[in-house]
Amino acid sequence: MTDRSTMTRFALAGLTAGALLLAACGGDDGNGDDGDANAPGTSNGEARDSGTLKFYTDKAAWEPQFDRVSDASEEQVGWDLDFTGYSDADAYSAFIKQSFRTREKPTLFTWHTGDALAELVDEGMVAPTSDIWAEAIASGDIPADLEQYYTYDGEQYCVPLNVAYWVLYYNKHVFADHGLEAPQTWDDLMHIADTLAAEGIPAFYQTNILFSFVWFQTLLAGSDPDLYEALGTGEASYTDPGVVAVMEQWGDMIEAGYFSDPGLADDPQVLLNNGDVAMLNFGTFFTGSLNELGMVSGEDYDLFVIPNVDPSLDRTSLIVESGPLCAAQEADDRDQALDYLTWWVGAEAQTEWANARGDVSFNPNAEIRDERLAALGEEAGTDEIRLVERYFEATPQPVLTAALDGFGAFVTSPGDPMPILETIQAEADAYWATQ
Amino acid sequence: MAPGVLIVAVLLYLPFLWTTYLSFTRYRGLGSPEWIGLDNYQAMFSDPALLTSLRNTALWVAGTIIVPVGIGLLIAVLTYNMRFGAWFRLPFLIPYAISGVAVGVIWSFILQSNGALSQALDAFGLPGAESRWLLDAPLNTFVMIGAAAWQASGVNALLFVIGLQSIPKEPVEAAKVDGASGWRMFRSILWPMLRPLTTVVVGLSIVASLKTFDVVYVMTQGGPGRSSETLAITMYRETFVQSEYGQGGAVSVVLTVVTLAASIAYLRRQLSERRAL
Amino acid sequence: MTKVVKPAFLTVLGLLWLAPVYLLIANAAKLPIDYSSSTVWKPAFGTALFDNMRDVWDRADLSSSVLSTAIYSVTGPLTGVLIGACVGFAIVALRLRHGFWWFVFVFGGTVFPLQMILMPLFVGYADTGLYDTRLGLILVYSVISVPFSAFVMRNFFSGIAHHVFEAAVVDGATTWRIFWRIYLPMSKSALVAIFILQATFIWNDLLLGLTLSQSDDVRPIMPALTSLQSTYGGSAMPVVLAGGLLVSLPTVALFLATQRIFSRGLALGQF
Numbered sequence: 001m002t003d004r005s006t007m008t009r010f011a012l013a014g015l016t017a018g019a020l021l022l023a024a025c026g027g028d029d030g031n032g033d034d035g036d037a038n039a040p041g042t043s044n045g046e047a048r049d050s051g052t053l054k055f056y057t058d059k060a061a062w063e064p065q066f067d068r069v070s071d072a073s074e075e076q077v078g079w080d081l082d083f084t085g086y087s088d089a090d091a092y093s094a095f096i097k098q099s100f101r102t103r104e105k106p107t108l109f110t111w112h113t114g115d116a117l118a119e120l121v122d123e124g125m126v127a128p129t130s131d132i133w134a135e136a137i138a139s140g141d142i143p144a145d146l147e148q149y150y151t152y153d154g155e156q157y158c159v160p161l162n163v164a165y166w167v168l169y170y171n172k173h174v175f176a177d178h179g180l181e182a183p184q185t186w187d188d189l190m191h192i193a194d195t196l197a198a199e200g201i202p203a204f205y206q207t208n209i210l211f212s213f214v215w216f217q218t219l220l221a222g223s224d225p226d227l228y229e230a231l232g233t234g235e236a237s238y239t240d241p242g243v244v245a246v247m248e249q250w251g252d253m254i255e256a257g258y259f260s261d262p263g264l265a266d267d268p269q270v271l272l273n274n275g276d277v278a279m280l281n282f283g284t285f286f287t288g289s290l291n292e293l294g295m296v297s298g299e300d301y302d303l304f305v306i307p308n309v310d311p312s313l314d315r316t317s318l319i320v321e322s323g324p325l326c327a328a329q330e331a332d333d334r335d336q337a338l339d340y341l342t343w344w345v346g347a348e349a350q351t352e353w354a355n356a357r358g359d360v361s362f363n364p365n366a367e368i369r370d371e372r373l374a375a376l377g378e379e380a381g382t383d384e385i386r387l388v389e390r391y392f393e394a395t396p397q398p399v400l401t402a403a404l405d406g407f408g409a410f411v412t413s414p415g416d417p418m419p420i421l422e423t424i425q426a427e428a429d430a431y432w433a434t435q
Numbered sequence: 436m437a438p439g440v441l442i443v444a445v446l447l448y449l450p451f452l453w454t455t456y457l458s459f460t461r462y463r464g465l466g467s468p469e470w471i472g473l474d475n476y477q478a479m480f481s482d483p484a485l486l487t488s489l490r491n492t493a494l495w496v497a498g499t500i501i502v503p504v505g506i507g508l509l510i511a512v513l514t515y516n517m518r519f520g521a522w523f524r525l526p527f528l529i530p531y532a533i534s535g536v537a538v539g540v541i542w543s544f545i546l547q548s549n550g551a552l553s554q555a556l557d558a559f560g561l562p563g564a565e566s567r568w569l570l571d572a573p574l575n576t577f578v579m580i581g582a583a584a585w586q587a588s589g590v591n592a593l594l595f596v597i598g599l600q601s602i603p604k605e606p607v608e609a610a611k612v613d614g615a616s617g618w619r620m621f622r623s624i625l626w627p628m629l630r631p632l633t634t635v636v637v638g639l640s641i642v643a644s645l646k647t648f649d650v651v652y653v654m655t656q657g658g659p660g661r662s663s664e665t666l667a668i669t670m671y672r673e674t675f676v677q678s679e680y681g682q683g684g685a686v687s688v689v690l691t692v693v694t695l696a697a698s699i700a701y702l703r704r705q706l707s708e709r710r711a712l
Numbered sequence: 713m714t715k716v717v718k719p720a721f722l723t724v725l726g727l728l729w730l731a732p733v734y735l736l737i738a739n740a741a742k743l744p745i746d747y748s749s750s751t752v753w754k755p756a757f758g759t760a761l762f763d764n765m766r767d768v769w770d771r772a773d774l775s776s777s778v779l780s781t782a783i784y785s786v787t788g789p790l791t792g793v794l795i796g797a798c799v800g801f802a803i804v805a806l807r808l809r810h811g812f813w814w815f816v817f818v819f820g821g822t823v824f825p826l827q828m829i830l831m832p833l834f835v836g837y838a839d840t841g842l843y844d845t846r847l848g849l850i851l852v853y854s855v856i857s858v859p860f861s862a863f864v865m866r867n868f869f870s871g872i873a874h875h876v877f878e879a880a881v882v883d884g885a886t887t888w889r890i891f892w893r894i895y896l897p898m899s900k901s902a903l904v905a906i907f908i909l910q911a912t913f914i915w916n917d918l919l920l921g922l923t924l925s926q927s928d929d930v931r932p933i934m935p936a937l938t939s940l941q942s943t944y945g946g947s948a949m950p951v952v953l954a955g956g957l958l959v960s961l962p963t964v965a966l967f968l969a970t971q972r973i974f975s976r977g978l979a980l981g982q983f
Contacts, residue, residue: 054926060939061947064771084926087938090675095923097464097678098831102838104926119678123465208570208659262659263570265543265550266749267949274748293948294745401676409660412570420660440799440818446855447821450832510725513718521971523719526726529733531909532963534916536937537956540949541736544749551735551752558753585732590909594864596974597902601871631867638863639822646825671827680831687828694823699816706812 050078053337057110058092060085065288065356072352077343079336081108100125100328107331108340110161111324113149114393120326121152127327127334129341130156136345141363145387149322158324159341162353163362164283165380166218166319166390167303169290174201174278182304185311186222196278197257205277208262212407213400214281215253217391219246221317222309225388228317232394234432238403238425239418247410247417249309254414262411269293272301281306283321283390284373288358297372305379315386321393322362402427451691458684468681475685488664491576492645495665498580499587499644504636506584507591512621514592515599524596527589539653542582543569546654569655572662579663583650587643591636598632599625634705638698645694666690740764740957744948764954771947772936772955773928780846781915781933782962787850789910792857793865793903799858800865801891805877815866821859830923837924844926852920857910868902869895904973912963933959 057066063085074080086092093116099105100123111117111126120126133156136142142160150156175181178196183189193203206215220228223246230236231243253259260277269289271277280286287297295301308316325344327337343349350366360377361368368374379385395403406420458475460468479485510527514520530538545551546568557564568578602625610624626633648667651657657664657672664672670690674683735752741761769775799818803811833852834843842848872895880890896903914932921932937955940947947955 061941063939082927085939086922087941090671091919091922093678094464094675094831095834098835099838100465102835102843104838104843119463119465125465209656261548261567263548263567264749265540265547270744270747270749270949273745276748276750292744398677401672405658405660408658409662412567412659440814442795442851442855443818443821443858446833446852447824447829449836450829451824453832454828510722513722517718521974523722523726524974525967525971526729526733528967529964530729532912532967533733533736533960534934534937534956534963535918536934536941537736537740537953537960540941540952540956541732544739544752544949545732545735547749550749554750554753555731585729588729593905593909593974597868597905598871600901600974601868628871631871632864635864635867638819639860642822646823648825648827667825667827670825674828684828687825690825691823695820698819698823702816702819703812 050074051333051336052080052082053333053340054084054107054331055081055109056084056086056092056096056106058086058089059110060087062357065353068356069349069353072349073340073343076348077339079340100330105328105331107328107333107337109326109328111158111326112393113322113324114389115396116393117150117157117324117326118152121157125329126157127329127338128155128157129159129327129338132156132159132338132342132345135342141345141347141350141365143362143364143381146322146362149389149393150324158326159345160362161323161325162285162357162359163320163322164285164359165305165376166214166281166283166321167376168306169272169280169282169286169301169303171272171275171278172298172300172302174275182302183307186307186309187311189307192278193253193256193258200257201275201278202260203258203278204260205268205271205280206259206262206411207264207268208408208412210404212262212404212411213391215250215259215411216246216403216407217319218281218306219250219309221319221388222306222313224310225313225317225386228388229394232389232391234396234428234435238421238428243421244417247421251410251414251417254411259411262408269295283319284360284376285357287370287373291358297370303372303376305376305385316384317388318380318385319390320380320387321390396428396431398431399424399428454684455688456684457680458688460681462680463678464680471681475681476689478682479685479689484661484664485669487572487661488666488669491573491663492647492666494573494576495580495647496641496644498577499583499640499647500637502580503584503587503591504640506588507636508595508633510588510592511595511599512625515596520596524589524592527592529589530586531590535649535653538586539649542585542650543654546578546582569663570659575655575663579650579654582654583647587640591640594632594636595629598629598635602628630705634702638702638705641697641701642694645690645697666693736953736957737761739950740953742950744950747948747950760950761954761957764951765958767947767951768937768940768955768958772939774933774936774959776928777931777933777936780849780930783846784849784853784932785911785915788853788914789857789861789907791850791854792910793861793906795854795858796861796863796906797865797896797899797903798891799862800867800869801895803866804869804872805874805890805895806887815862818862819859821855822863826919830919833920834923843924844930846930848924849921849930849932852924853914853917856920857906857914860910861906864902864906865899868899872898901973904970908966908970911966915959915963 055066063083066081066083070081070083086095096106096109096111111120117126133142133147133150137144137147146160146163147156150158150160170182178199180192180195183192196203204215206212217228220243224242227236227240227242231238260271264271267289268280268282269286270293272280272290273293273295290301291297305316305318325341327334327341331337345363347363347365350361350363354361354366355369358370360373364377364381368377380387392400403424406424410417410420457468459470459472461471462468510524514523517523548567548570550568552568553564553566556562566574569575606624606628610620615623646667647665648671651663651665651668652671655663657668666686667690670683670686673679673686738755739747739752741756741758743760746756799815802808803815808814837843837848842851876894877890880894885893916934917932918934918938922935925931937959940952940955
């Protein structure tokens with residue numbers, strides 16, 4: 001610590017002239033505070049009970065919502081967030097990993113569950129949060145179901161930043177114009193898609209970039225959720241007849257004209273709003289984007305849980321995605337960060353956060369103002385539903401990359417899925433051999 | 436000059452040496468790198484996707500030297516001694532001045548299936564409106580070269596204009612007296628004397644095209660199914676998406692060596708021939 | 713004949729080049745709710761453009777980054793151009809020994825893929841205290857500009873006959889004076905070209921600014937703007953376009969303002 005800061009001081013001293021000049025250029029009133037904020041808690045080892053925590057996220061677009069929560073936390077617990085947003089998830093994850101080597105560690109940061117979090121836990125980079133979890137589960141602030149995604153070797157790390165359930169959003173006007181209603185069964189859904197295809201309207205949105213996995217996930221989890229989960233743990237093969245069947249079904253649906261062109265660059269919310277597609281398969285975080293466009297829940301759009309492909313399954317598979325909010329183990333103000341996480345999972349913080357985002361909350365005690373989302377949140381907690389982890393988190397990184405490329409190619413030119421599945425499986429074999 | 440060279444060395448060469456070191460290790464961004472010798476290079480050359488990546492990069496190099504350099508030269512020659520020439524050049528320069536965010540969005544909706552380009556072709560009754568510009572290889576690489584040319588041509592034109600304007604008047608006047616004009620004037624007087632700036636433009640184009648990243652990343656991210664990947668995209672994918680820093684480092688070292696070799700070969704010829712003049 | 717053909721050809725080609733710019737403006741001027749990809753060519757009228765721009769300005773909080781970006785875009789290329797000119801001068805006029813290899817060494821700086829030097833740079837910056845300082849960014853932007861300007865200046869100077877240099881030496885001028893009083897003024901158009909190209913590059917830089925800075929008053933404008941575009945729900949297309957257009961205004965203005973320098977007559981024909 002001593003020689004680091006000596007070095008820094010030396011470097012800074014050498015550059016004083018330039019620095020002074022710059023300070024003169026940029027010196028407006030707000031600067032004094034910002035200067036302090038950059039090094040919270042570092043100047044003295046004593047715990048302070050208010051200040052600013054350095055916060056990094058790859059969800060740059062959520063800055064206004066984080067600002068609202070930050071205001072609330074400043075009021076309630078004395079700490080606010082110094083926000084830095086990345087919009088490219090890959091550059092972000094490289095940045096965070098490298099930052100652990102330097103003294104510019106983030107105090108709080110958002111991350112991804114699954115493989116990505118396991119890596120950080122292995123290296124001892126994230127602070128354990130088992131106490132927070134025990135307390136929150138006891139008080140009912142976090143459903144016990146979520147614990148598995150945050151547990152490594154019996155300890156919990158990070159807390160949920162959010163949860164999102166993957167559902168089908170639909171344009172109510174398009175449905176009404178064609179005399180359609182939200183489906184109860186998979187057959188209903190296919191009937192809707194057929195009706196729309198006959199009118200030249202693609203029923204579903206799909207893309208070949210990043211979210212190319214969405215329909216694979218939906219079809220497989222709705223046909224054979226056990227197989228879906230086994231794929232994620234390496235216990236099943238991508239060339240399993242069940243997987244092949246799902247790919248073929250997917251290909252048939254594409255051929256039947258159920259899907260939009262996979263290369264569309266338009267925002268999906270705009271496509272839905274214009275009626276260029278009838279339905280969007282997205283996580284509930286998407287509600288915010290629809291509302292921002294001026295679409296009204298229940299009037300312009302609505303959502304439903306996607307019925308199982310296989311009606312004989314006893315519970316409906318619902319894809320869930322949960323992103324963690326983590327505290328860095330070696331940050332100087334780790335204790336304050338953990339206090340912040342304790343506040344974060346509470347009902348007050350979650351009410352603020354979920355409503356700012358226009359999303360569901362993992363905390364059942366939070367008051368969700370959007371009735372449709374509130375109902376969905378309750379439904380997700382019942383025995384009718386089987387929560388299934390999103391493909392993106394459930395799949396190890398090298399396999400995921402190969403799969404996203406493979407699915408991207410498949411939705412662009414559907415055909416024999418075997419070569420694609422074999423490529424993915426080869427990646428999976430290589431990965432699981434090293435584990 | 437010494438401080439200039441020193442500072443380039445520290446800020447650009449040191450990081451690259453680190454990357455080179457990483458290319459001989461297995462490193463996922465956490466912990467410490469583990470020495471594995473040439474494994475990364477071996478893995479790279481046995482990856483079938485590398486071939487596509489090499490082919491696309493070669494297309495980019497050829498395309499970039501022909502299209503934006505050619506258009507740039509054409510515009511420069513037509514405008515350099517013309518009344519209001521600077522204003523005629525302006526439309527070609529504006530694309531460079533527009534920020535990458537807007538350029539990316541604009542071109543993705545020009546080139547998406549049934550996008551602005553298809554609509555325009557359709558309106559004029561031209562064929563090709565049905566093309567899936569960004570989805571089918573190698574068409575996607577060709578149209579992206581076009582998008583890149585849109586941005587780069589004006590810059591090349593500007594550099595050529597500077598070269599043309601620095602050509603001494605005497606030989607040009609003398610040639611005019613001899614009755615040279617148009618193509619012959621260009622061929623025998625302007626082109627040889629433009630050499631220094633042609634070298635700049637072509638040299639920079641070679642380097643830039645070998646490193647092609649931004650356009651492809653914004654439009655297709657190398658897809659669908661890695662069909663439009665370039666070496667720089669492969670490198671980014673290994674490093675940032677897969678977190679295989681060593682593997683990405685290996686691609687980057689190969690890319691750098693190729694780029695350096697190509698530019699030295701080119702510059703050596705150009706610069707030493709000139710000295711002989 | 714050519715008097716008509718040439719301008720006509722350039723006009724047609726120019727209009728073709730401006731078509732994407734038209735699309736940019738037309739769609740940036742639509743209300744998010746009116747935008748549809750099937751009507752991108754349709755012009756838009758009204759004040760939506762300014763509403764969208766104001767939306768961007770507030771949402772991405774651009775005001776805090778404009779000043780620092782302006783500082784970077786001026787100081788960076790200025791230092792880069794001067795150092796680059798020095799390098800070019802030393803190699804060409806002073807006939808530096810092994811000049812070609814010195815040149816290749818400096819030029820090598822453009823060869824490395826930027827994406828690969830980002831992370832080591834970040835680690836180095838964080839350890840030396842340059843991370844998240846304006847000085848650090850000025851430094852990296854200056855360095856980034858050096859190879860390009862060294863390349864252009866080296867070749868531009870090589871077009872100046874060496875007897876100009878020799879004559880000046882005979883007149884008793886110092887090397888510095890020759891550089892400052894003869895070579896630089898002769899290369900005005902080249903220097904300006906390098907400056908505007910590099911200033912534009914820096915103004916539009918995303919990666920370096922994103923990786924090497926964090927606080928609002930140090931971060932340049934592009935990283936602030938990208939928050940509009942994000943997988944997890946960015947802004948609507950017209951707003952993103954309006955943002956892109958808004959931040960392009962200074963660079964477009966820079967190009968407009970400097971065009972006169974490239975018109976005929978300022979060349980060094982007299983030498």
